[in-house]
Amino acid sequence: EYAAMPLHEKAMENKWLAGGSVVATLLVVVGLLVIGGII
Numbered sequence: 001e002y003a004a005m006p007l008h009e010k011a012m013e014n015k016w017l018a019g020g021s022v023v024a025t026l027l028v029v030v031g032l033l034v035i036g037g038i039i
Contacts, residue, residue, distance in 0.1 A: 012018075
């Protein structure tokens with residue numbers, strides 16, 4: 001049943017996991033911009 005769920009429903013089931021992955025992605029993007037000298 002869980003495997004058949006669409007991705008956005010899985011994200012709603014795992015709010016901490018989804019939130020953590022969003023935060024981690026933002027940190028990686030900001031880190032790459034800083035390393036690239038854009039910020």
